[in-house]
Amino acid sequence: MPRQTQHYVTLKGTKEGLRLRFDDECSYSMLIDELKRRLEEQKDQLSSPSREKLQVIVDTGRRFLTDQQKQEIESLHESYHIQVARFQSEVISIEEAEAKQKASKVTRLAKVIRSGQVQEMDGDVLLIGDVNPGAVLKATGSIFILGSLKGTAHAGVEGNIRAVISASFMDPAQLRIAHIVREPPEEEEWRGMFECALVDDTGELILDRAQNLGSRRPELMDEDR
DSSP, rough: OOOOOOOOOOOEEEEEEEEEEOOOOOHHHHHHHHHHHHHHHHHHHHTTEEEEEOOEEEEOTTOOOHHHHHHHOOOOOOOOSEEEEEOOSSOOOHHHHHHHHHHEEEEEESBOOOTOOEEESSSEEEEOOOOOOOOOOSSOOOOOEEEEESEEEOOTTSSSOOOOOEEEEOOOOOOETTEEEEOOOSSSOOOOOEEEEEOTSOOEEEEGGGGGGGHOOGGGGTTTT
């Protein structure tokens, strides 16, 4: 009985285009050799000048590809009528892991941020204290204040539109989430106990009761709760 050939690259057509699934145990050189061979076998179907380039999703499984290896795979469009739409993997680089950890950490502060001071933090910040008028508190994540917010709070400074700002007493000079700014209203007082600010589905920065954060931002809840 003939021995069955092991394939290191699995090709599958989908609605999005062609999906390539890579074996994550063989060497990269064996992988790229088989990929080129299998694309060569289907070159006539992939190289039709009347069609747009076939979009390819590269699923690397538990294999980590370097930037150079990704570039080599992407460069196959020069020989075949394909274009890599995206890579997806079950692993991430050290830099990506550090960035995720940085974004998900919560920094706890017990202090008063005084007029003229600017406090900038990575990730979420829990401040036990006040932000005085003329002070600024910035965070790449969300801002939670157990105290009064009378200065400026800027959450999601790197573009996180899902970030929120919450305070025991909300009377800010300005609220900002990502690139969206909200100034205090001119005709009515902007004061409230246990309020939060967030960007709604229309892209508007709104105020709501802090008790509603669980339903508006379920990702803030622990998964096992």
